Amino acid sequence: MQGGILLTSWGRGMKMSELQNAEVPNNQISCDTRSFLAKGTYTEWQLFFLLRLETLLRVEEEYVKAVEVTGAEEAKKIMLLHKAIYSTYRDCIDLGVIEAAKHMFKEMASKA
Numbered sequence: 001m002q003g004g005i006l007l008t009s010w011g012r013g014m015k016m017s018e019l020q021n022a023e024v025p026n027n028q029i030s031c032d033t034r035s036f037l038a039k040g041t042y043t044e045w046q047l048f049f050l051l052r053l054e055t056l057l058r059v060e061e062e063y064v065k066a067v068e069v070t071g072a073e074e075a076k077k078i079m080l081l082h083k084a085i086y087s088t089y090r091d092c093i094d095l096g097v098i099e100a101a102k103h104m105f106k107e108m109a110s111k112a
Contacts, residue, residue, distance in 0.1 A: 040097075040100065050101065057105070060082070061108060063078070
């Protein structure tokens with residue numbers, strides 16, 4: 001992030017700290033991801049999909065740990081979650097934030 005400013009889609013700059021405090025509660029984004037995102041400049045859409053990706057990755061991590069895949073219903077839920085993660089990852093690629101998305105995958109893999 002250049003000068004600590006997030007560029008919004010309509011050109012208005014917003015300090016990352018303002019966005020983090022107002023729109024992204026501290027418990028919804030990890031410290032490592034927060035510090036990584038603070039190094040770049042993102043549009044609202046880019047940040048939206050990056051935060052969605054991190055949320056889905058956390059849900060996957062918690063759900064897979066909490067649920068034993070014993071039936072078709074649990075397997076179907078996990079499959080749908082993986083499809084949502086992949087779709088959001090593709091959105092990140094289309095929006096040009098693949099490095100930040102890859103960073104999130106690496107962060108989740110290091111926790112496992």
